Amino acid sequence: MKTISVIGLGNRGTEYMGFIKGFHSKKAKIVALCDIRQQALDDIAPIYKISEEMQFNSTKDFFSKGVISDALIITTQDASHFEITKAAIETGYKYILLEKPVSGVKDEYRLLRDMAEANGVILIICHVLRYSNYYSKIKEIIESGQIGDIVSINHTENVGYFHFAHSFVRGNWRDEFTSTPSILAKCCHDIDLISWFIDSPCVSVSSVGDVKYFRKENAPEGAAERCLGGCRAKNNCPYDAEAFYITDPFYKAKFIKHMKRTLTGKAKNSKQDIVDALKYGDYGKCVFLNDNNVCDHQLVTMKFENGAVAVLNLNGFSQKMFRECHIVGTKGELIGYGTKLKMNIFGGKSGTVWTGSPAISGHVEGDIRLISGFIKILCGERNDLKNVTTIDATVISHDIAVAAEISRKKGGEKVLLESI
Ligand SMILES: NC(=O)c1ccc[n+]([C@@H]2O[C@H](COP(=O)([O-])OP(=O)(O)OC[C@H]3O[C@@H](n4cnc5c(N)ncnc54)[C@H](O)[C@@H]3O)[C@@H](O)[C@H]2O)c1
Structure with missing residues (x-):
């Protein structure tokens, strides 16, 4: 044991x-x-x-x-x-x-x-996505050569407006100085996937992005520091914390247990604990009047040594949380939405090559398989570290994210990876 x-x-x-x-x-x-x-x-x-x-x-x-x-x-x-x-x-x-x-x-x-x-x-x-069936399938198809050599990848991380406001405007990842920039905190997974698929060193990066919406000048008339503190704009605000965390049936249904724990700091919590958390804690603050500084949108373009290029779009404004990816090869393409993967072979067959359940595919499944893999390695049941997200792989994705931030802060200037 x-x-x-x-x-x-x-x-x-x-x-x-x-x-x-x-x-x-x-x-x-x-x-x-x-x-x-x-x-x-x-x-x-x-x-x-x-x-x-x-x-x-x-x-x-x-x-x-x-x-x-x-x-x-x-x-x-x-x-x-x-x-x-x-x-x-x-x-x-x-x-x-x-x-x-x-x-x-x-x-x-x-x-x-x-x-x-x-x-x-x-x-x-814990780059959990690599371990999911969906991303493993993409890697397997790329390695099989069916779509030829990768020419480009267009990948979007749709964070979801609810999740973005929760984590990156009000929550733990809102301040790049106490956590990290959102391109690293949220998208190191995506950069890791792109590098893993292209499997060649990244040579240069350029990036643009900013905090476009969650700023003081966009606060509606009548906005207050706290949603439960006399805000006169809350009825028309999609980010009203009371609706987010207490009243809106959509979020009540989706309100997963761990969010209540995040709000209250307690595993067992009452409705009063949540009301208090919104009155006094981070999650009840106005999304326009807060101290957030991480980008709510950012684009990163990457060029790789083997000639492939990629664009990553960090998007904080979608209705749903999902990643979409278009991988273009010399012989075919893959188009994926996280729960469905389509492959078109130019001049050949087209069709869906993978489907998964929205509840389990992606993150949760990746989490489960990451832990299974770790236990196997720990128990000596697995000795090779192929496709395992060891720190060496992480250095690659983190270097690209750091270079992206340098570029963004210089207005999108091209940054050579060897220069950072
Ligand atoms: N792999 C993924 O996809 C994924 C997803 C979400 C979060 N994360 C990362 O996981 C990490 C944890 O996120 P979380 O949502 O569980 O956070 P959390 O705030 O729920 O949990 C962190 C815990 O660490 C404790 N803690 C903080 N500093 C400590 C210290 N110095 N010593 C001991 N305990 C300490 C806190 O009290 C808290 O209980 C973060 O770095 C986050 O970015 C990864």
Whole structure:
């Protein structure tokens, strides 16, 4: 039985723990927990029967015990990933699963790659989409040569207006200085996929984007700092927090459990807890009068050494959350919407080559398969790391995101990857 510790008991950490308990309980178990929130420890420790000695309120206390499990999962917020992972490698952990993004600072993520290599550490980053059936199918078709050599990729990440406002205007990823720019926080997955499909070094990048809509000058007349604080514009505002989180039947139906926990900080919460969270916390603030600064739209163009080009569109304004991708090859093309993949072979067959359920395909399925893959590697059932999202692959996507930000801040100037 392999043992695993988890640092960061929020949405991601608890989801991964659930998969380990639910699907891999014969091979691995959670033995230690660390979170700076006592509430999180109190909520989660009983579920996994973790003794008090194996619960930690700080990473300092956790690492002071030395290596206490075979593997470590790090699912804290973005800004802490570098320091915690560095401490984990220095302490002697050999199997580490780390949430993305690793860091927005190139010297930091590159240092972790070098430290992992020097210390024989398997450091896997949670680029979950690569593990889904849908994206695995795209990769398989590309590798089979059916569509020829890739000429271009046009990929759009439609974040969804609800999700964008929740996470990138009001939530944890609204400020590039406390988290990372949205092109890294949200789209490092997309850049990773594009690089994985094209499979050639990126040579140059250019990018434009900004905060177009979620700014003070766009606040409607009568807007207040808080939706529950006397806002006179709330009835016509699609971003009204009361509708988002309490009254709108559409969101009530879609209101997934973890969002309530995000709002209230509690696993079990009452309606009053949610009202209080909107009155006093981040998620009740006006989307136009907040302190957000991450781009709500951004385009990145990339040129690769093998001649292929790609355009990534980060779009914060769609009705639905979905990624669309058009991959053009010399012999055919792939057109995908996440739940459906169509292939046209020029002068040959056309048709749907893959379909999946909207509830499970993509992210959730990728999450489940990422954990299965990690457990296999940990248990020695799998030795090759082909298509596994180790830190080396992450350095590629993070370099492209960093270059995109340099370009964007210089008004879209071309940036050579070798120059960053
Ligand atoms: N792979 C993906 O597709 C994906 C999707 C969403 C989020 N993420 C990433 O996962 C990470 C976690 O996101 P989340 O939504 O679970 O966040 P969250 O805020 O729900 O959870 C983070 C937890 O870490 C704890 N924490 C923070 N700093 C800590 C520290 N120094 N030591 C110990 N505990 C600490 C917090 O108290 C909290 O319980 C983020 O970096 C996010 O960008 C990845």
